Amino acid sequence: MHYFKLIGIALILCCGVLGGLAFAAFERRRYRQAEGFVALLRHIRLQIDCFSLPVERILAVCDHRILVDCGTEATKLPDFNAVLHGTRLYVPEEMCRLLADFGAQLGATYREEQLRCCDYFLERLIPCCDALRAELPKRERMALILPMAIAAMLVLLLL
DSSP states (O other): OHHHHHHHHHHHHHHHHHHHHHHHHHHHHHHHHHHHHHHHHHHHHHHHHHHOOOHHHHHHHSOHHHHHHHTOOOSOOSSHHHHHHTSOOOSOHHHHHHHHHHHHHTTSSOHHHHHHHHHHHHHHHHHHHHHHHHHHHHHHHHHHHHHHHHHHHHHHHHO
């Protein structure tokens, strides 16, 4: 009987460790997605400024790593909204709202207005991304420690 109790304790502690690792990976993914969207907006702005390409062509020539960081695996994307709808967003609500507004305005105006639109949204997204970067070490530590602490408390409670 004592053997089963030890196995249960080990399983609870393993779940705490695995939960912490999964939660920390989620926090890193959240930051990487925010960085990916900032990189995508910079790429879109550069392509509009240098070549005046339409959005579909910009997304077609975009580096695949940027799109993977954003969370989409699709290769043919007709517009920015397809990127947003084809991925699960992990970024904060404010960034989701800004990205949706950007998608609604992109491609609907002339070149100069699109450049101003890109600049406006980059100015809003970069501070959000910087805040995520500043919080990342704290959130990773919390993600690793909290599930382990809960598992340890549960073990102590069951003993």
